[in-house]
Amino acid sequence: MTNLESYQHSVDLLCKRYFNDPEEFSIDMGELLGWANYDGFYHSVIAYIELKYPKVYEYYFCWEDE
Numbered sequence: 001m002t003n004l005e006s007y008q009h010s011v012d013l014l015c016k017r018y019f020n021d022p023e024e025f026s027i028d029m030g031e032l033l034g035w036a037n038y039d040g041f042y043h044s045v046i047a048y049i050e051l052k053y054p055k056v057y058e059y060y061f062c063w064e065d066e
Helices: 003-016 022-039 042-050 055-064
Strands: none
Touching: 003 022, 003 042, 022 042, 022 055, 042 055
């Protein structure tokens, strides 16, 4: 598994439980995005979320679109 695939796997796990516990999700997603930014995968991870989990993207990243 490559680093990007590892991030995608983590996103899959987080997004599947997003609507069960949005507060915990936000903390975990923030940490994951911080590491993705550090490793140079931030934009790839964001694009993956937008493509595969549009509802989560809409709720979590709506402030960026304003």
